[in-house]
Amino acid sequence: xxxxxxxxxxxxxxxxxxxxxxxxxxxxxxxxxxxxxxxxxxxxxxxxxxxxxxxxxxxxxxxxxxxxxxxxxxxxxxxxxxxxxxxxxxxxxxxxxxxxxxxxxxxxxxxxxxxxxxxxxxxxxxxxxxxxxxxxxxxxxxxxxxxxxxxxxxxxxxxxxxxxxxxxxxxxxxxxxxxxxxxxxxxxxxxxxxxxxxxxxxxxxxxxxxxxxxxxxxxxxxxxxxxxxxxxxxxxxxxxxxxxxxxxxxxxxxx
Amino acid sequence: xxxxxxxxxxxxxxxxxxxxxxxxxxxxxxxxxxxxxxxxxxxxxxxxxxxxxxxxxxxxxxxxxxxxxxxxxxxxxxxxxxxxxxxxxxxxxxxxxxxxxxxxxxxxxxxxxxxxxxxxxxxxxxxxxxxxxxxxxxxxxxxxxxxxxxxxxxxxxxxxxxxxxxxxxxxxxxxxxxxxxxxxxxxxxxxxxxxxxxxxxxxxxxxxxxxxxxxxxxxxxxxxxxxxxxxxxxxxxxxxxxxxxxxxxxxxxxxxxxxxxxxxxxxxxxxxxxxxxxxxxxxxxxxxxxxxxxxxxxxxxxxxxxxxxxxxxxxxxxxxxxxxxxxxxxxxxxxxxxxxxxxxxxxxxxxxxxxxxxxxxxxxxxxxxxxxxxxxxxxxxxxxxxxxxxxxxxxxxxxxxxxxxxxxxxxxxxxxxxxxxxxxxxxxxxxxxxxxxxxxxxxxxxxxxxxxxxxxxxxxxxxxxxxxxxxxxxxxxxxxxxxxxxxxxxxxxxxxxxxxxxxxxxxxxxxxxxxxxxxxxxxxxxxxxxxxxxxxxxxxxxxxxxxxxxxxxxxxxxxxxxxxxxxxxxx
Numbered sequence: 001x002x003x004x005x006x007x008x009x010x011x012x013x014x015x016x017x018x019x020x021x022x023x024x025x026x027x028x029x030x031x032x033x034x035x036x037x038x039x040x041x042x043x044x045x046x047x048x049x050x051x052x053x054x055x056x057x058x059x060x061x062x063x064x065x066x067x068x069x070x071x072x073x074x075x076x077x078x079x080x081x082x083x084x085x086x087x088x089x090x091x092x093x094x095x096x097x098x099x100x101x102x103x104x105x106x107x108x109x110x111x112x113x114x115x116x117x118x119x120x121x122x123x124x125x126x127x128x129x130x131x132x133x134x135x136x137x138x139x140x141x142x143x144x145x146x147x148x149x150x151x152x153x154x155x156x157x158x159x160x161x162x163x164x165x166x167x168x169x170x171x172x173x174x175x176x177x178x179x180x181x182x183x184x185x186x187x188x189x190x191x192x193x194x195x196x197x198x199x200x201x202x203x204x205x206x207x208x209x210x211x212x213x214x215x216x217x218x219x220x221x222x223x224x225x226x227x228x229x230x231x232x233x234x235x236x237x238x239x240x241x242x243x244x245x246x247x248x249x250x251x252x253x254x255x
Numbered sequence: 256x257x258x259x260x261x262x263x264x265x266x267x268x269x270x271x272x273x274x275x276x277x278x279x280x281x282x283x284x285x286x287x288x289x290x291x292x293x294x295x296x297x298x299x300x301x302x303x304x305x306x307x308x309x310x311x312x313x314x315x316x317x318x319x320x321x322x323x324x325x326x327x328x329x330x331x332x333x334x335x336x337x338x339x340x341x342x343x344x345x346x347x348x349x350x351x352x353x354x355x356x357x358x359x360x361x362x363x364x365x366x367x368x369x370x371x372x373x374x375x376x377x378x379x380x381x382x383x384x385x386x387x388x389x390x391x392x393x394x395x396x397x398x399x400x401x402x403x404x405x406x407x408x409x410x411x412x413x414x415x416x417x418x419x420x421x422x423x424x425x426x427x428x429x430x431x432x433x434x435x436x437x438x439x440x441x442x443x444x445x446x447x448x449x450x451x452x453x454x455x456x457x458x459x460x461x462x463x464x465x466x467x468x469x470x471x472x473x474x475x476x477x478x479x480x481x482x483x484x485x486x487x488x489x490x491x492x493x494x495x496x497x498x499x500x501x502x503x504x505x506x507x508x509x510x511x512x513x514x515x516x517x518x519x520x521x522x523x524x525x526x527x528x529x530x531x532x533x534x535x536x537x538x539x540x541x542x543x544x545x546x547x548x549x550x551x552x553x554x555x556x557x558x559x560x561x562x563x564x565x566x567x568x569x570x571x572x573x574x575x576x577x578x579x580x581x582x583x584x585x586x587x588x589x590x591x592x593x594x595x596x597x598x599x600x601x602x603x604x605x606x607x608x609x610x611x612x613x614x615x616x617x618x619x620x621x622x623x624x625x626x627x628x629x630x631x632x633x634x635x636x637x638x639x640x641x642x643x644x645x646x647x648x649x650x651x652x653x654x655x656x657x658x659x660x661x662x663x664x665x666x667x668x669x670x671x672x673x674x675x676x677x678x679x680x681x682x683x684x685x686x687x688x689x690x691x692x693x694x695x696x697x698x699x700x701x702x703x704x705x706x707x708x709x710x711x712x713x714x715x716x717x718x719x720x721x722x723x724x725x726x727x728x729x730x731x732x733x734x735x736x737x738x739x740x741x742x743x744x745x746x747x748x749x750x751x752x753x754x755x756x757x758x759x760x761x762x763x764x765x766x767x768x769x770x771x772x773x774x775x776x777x778x779x780x781x782x783x784x785x786x787x788x789x790x791x792x793x794x795x796x797x798x799x800x801x802x803x804x805x806x807x808x809x810x811x812x813x814x815x816x817x818x819x820x821x822x823x824x825x826x
Contacts, residue, residue: 050376054552075378082376086369089751090285091278098266102274103377111265119263129262133751 001025001061002155002186003049008058009210010044018044020210022058026155026188029181033201034190037241041210042190043083046159049188050080063154076104079153083160083190085144089133093124093143096132097150104151111150118146121172137164145173149180156180158189162196174200198233208241272383275374279387280394282370282753283761322406329410335493338415339500339514345407346431346513347475349400353435354471355609356760357396358464361436362443363602363756364388365551370753375552382548389436389544395761396432404431415518423516423529433536434509437543442467444547457601464605465612478506496520509535585683589691596670597663597699602755603670610661611703614653618710637715644793647721648728648783648800650707655732655776658703662759664696665740665768668748669758675750675826685823686816689741693815696737697730704729724797731804732779736772738811743768745815745822779803 003026010019019041026032036042047053049060051071060067060074067074087096094115101111119125122142132140141164148156156177162170177187177200191197197204198218205215214221221236269277325341332341365388374384408428412420446463450456484492484502492498497518504510512535515528583591597603637643659665667689671678678688708725711717717725749762759765782803786796 047372052372052375072378072380075376078376080376082372086373088278088282088370088753090282094263094265095278095281099274099278100377101265102269103271103379105271108265108268111268112263115265116263125263 002028002063003188004061006059008048008055008060010048010053010055017210022212024205024212024215026186028184028186030202031177031181031187031200033197033204034188034207035194035197035204035237036207040207042207043159046157046190050078050157051075077154079148079156081144081148081158081161085140087132087140087144090131092131093128096143097147100147100150106151114150118149122146122169138166138169141165142169154185156185156187160191161189162191162193194234194237206237206240213240271379275379275383275387276390279391283391318402318406322410325407326410329414333414336496337493337499338411338518339497340503341407341411342514342517343500343503343510345404346510347479349404349431350435351471351475352399352403353396353432354439355468355613356399357392357436358439358468359602359605359609360395360756360760361392361439363754364392365443366447367602368754381551382545385548385551386544389440393432393436396436397429400431401428404428420517427513427516427532430533430536433540437540441543441547444550448550460601461605465608468609479503586687586691589683589688590695593692593695600755603759606759607661607663607699614657641793643715643717643721646715647717647725650711650725651728651732652776652780654704654707654729655736656773658700658733658736659740659769659772661699661703662765663699664692664737665744665765666759666762667692667696667741668744669750669762672750672752672758679823685819689745689815689819693737693741697733700733700737701730728797728801731801734808735775735804735811738808738815739772739775740768742811742815742818743771745819748826
């Protein structure tokens with residue numbers, strides 16, 4: 001198991017539990033889509049996995065390492081792309097990548113080769129020596145994606161990664177996610193684009209009001225809802241998160 | 256492709272902490288951002304020359320005056336056999352300055368930086384993130400310390416004529432920020448941890464910051480206060496070699512050790528003093544950073560404000576709670592926005608209020624420190640015809656000179672940061688927007704004016720007529736001064752910052768704007784001085800200076816309007 005969350009909870013102001021007793025596992029070679037409406041707890045969960053927030057309860061394991069006990073070791077195995085990349089405006093893309101390589105301890109001789117491969121894929125080679133402050137939103141997202149892969153992480157975590165990307169880059173990103181898992185890594189990403197999740201994910205989890213309602217393959221989920229006709233993931237998502245499903249059905253989904 | 260790939264030259268590999276330090280310094284002190292703002296493209300060298308030129312223009316006369324003052328002081332105290340007292344004065348003033356300028360800077364750098372989330376997701380231990388932020392703050396504060404305390408060290412070294420003074424002298428100067436930064440970090444870490452879940456955390460933090468600052472001023476005053484010694488005791492202290500050193504460092508031995516290090520009576524005392532001074536300074540800072548790092552992330556965690564859980568409410572109740580504030584004109588809305596942006600950000604509010612407090616506190620301590628004698632002397636002087644009028648005009652001048660210190664107007668546009676696009680797209684003309692900023696800055700500077708009026712009433716016993724004149728001229732002079740500051744900020748706004756403090760204290764432009772406003776006040780002072788020398792009646796001096804301020808205010812406002820129209824489109 002590359003990622004394991006057990007009983008993870010986080011409470012924010014107003015006493016609202018943003019994440020409530022979340023259990024989750026992500027296998028090697030798997031793309032896991034994390035779905036949920038706005039404010040469902042997706043970003044909070046991701047921030048707890050990558051060590052930005054500390055859970056109030058529960059445990060998080062990254063590649064067999066307790067992320068709460070050994071956060072530095074756990075972080076070394078993660079690559080993270082935030083939903084809105086806060087990058088330093090005054091440094092160039094290359095300086096940003098170089099900083100990340102230093103922090104993750106990427107051997108010097110590997111840096112150039114790795115960067116070339118990623119920069120070419122995302123058509124960022126021309127811009128890499130320019131200050132990040134001059135980048136468009138999409139370019140910032142691309143450099144954040146590239147930065148997250150420089151150290152070849154085992155688990156790649158992306159929060160709404162498609163936002164701001166042009167169709168080509170979006171396509172390339174999806175290809176890279178697939179290629180990452182083919183090399184034994186796993187991908188955990190949140191998205192609102194259900195079509196992407198439907199086509200790309202090996203399994204999807206739907207979180208709503210802090211609770212993980214279901215974790216299944218898209219096919220299994222469709223099968224579960226087969227009695228209600230041939231449904232797309234979007235329709236199932238709406239059914240689960242908007243309709244008041246009976247408690248028994250919710251319980252069966254959670255199982 | 257080949258050309259581009261050839262330009263892909265990675266800088267040499269560094270250790271994570273060294274790389275983090277380099278990044279933080281680059282982000283804080285990069286010249287390329289300033290070059291961009293000034294429309295100079297990538298001409299970083301030009302910006303560097305401009306900065307040095309401006310600094311030289313502004314600081315050389317200032318440091319010259321300071322050196323002259325410290326030179327007289329050093330000569331006198333070395334002559335009296337009390338050279339250590341100069342070291343004490345230099346260290347103490349440097350450290351108070353670091354607390355004053357560094358507290359809110361550290362709070363902002365450690366807890367409001369927009370890169371905190373990015374850094375926390377990286378495999379970096381908390382102490383490294385903390386230490387990198389503190390290092391940048393240390394360097395910034397050190398520049399100020401060198402500027403203020405440097406002349407004291409220099410003049411003392413010249414008068415001591417001892418070659419062995421210089422090396423420990425430089426190190427003593429460089430270590431001045433250690434203790435005040437350690438104190439600030441400790442207080443901030445405790446404050447942030449224990450207020451992280453309070454709904455009123457911002458106010459608690461601002462008030463605590465002000466209380467801490469006031470406490471440190473009182474502590475320093477008590478530490479160095481000599482009025483408790485009778486004339487005989489005082490003479491006795493003066494008779495002893497460095498006798499004043501022990502008396503002026505009774506609660507705070509760091510000062511004594513610093514004085515021993517540079518002016519000790521024997522080599523062993525010098526070595527012991529230096530080891531104690533350097534060891535304790537560095538030790539305390541390291542200890543505080545390693546101790547408070549456990550609280551660092553806890554205090555920095557965002558979104559942990561806990562509010563009492565509300566009972567279930569009806570739709571009607573919810574609608575009732577959703578009461579919109581009453582409609583305002585565009586100008587009023589802009590004014591309210593200015594106010595909210597300032598008071599809802601503890602960094603901005605604390606900076607502005609501390610800047611307002613500094614002079615009144617110095618004046619109050621000066622008055623109290625002078626004891627009854629000062630009151631009697633003032634009473635005697637104010638009886639002389641014309642003295643009260645001159646004092647009133649000086650108070651107006653002081654108000655004009657320190658109005659820009661609050662940095663409200665000189666950072667009014669910069670504070671908007673990355674949200675400036677909102678100001679660009681709203682259907683409110685830039686003229687109205689900058690005028691709202693101007694009016695708000697004037698209103699804020701009125702707080703300072705009121706403090707000066709209170710001081711004038713207590714110390715100078717100003718009558719009602721003069722109080723009204725002081726209020727009138729004070730409000731009037733704050734118009735052109737704030738307009739000048741706004742003019743500079745609109746022209747060279749610093750909108751790309753990673754923590755809010757960079758828009759105010761870390762904004763070099765606020766200093767340039769202040770210096771420009773000082774030039775204006777100096778010119779005004781020159782005119783008033785000439786009028787007094789020509790024997791013009793004070794009532795006429797009030798009228799003439801009022802008219803000049805009014806005319807210049809009008810000119811500066813028109814200029815501001817024009818620049819705002821242009822710059823809001825360009826930025």
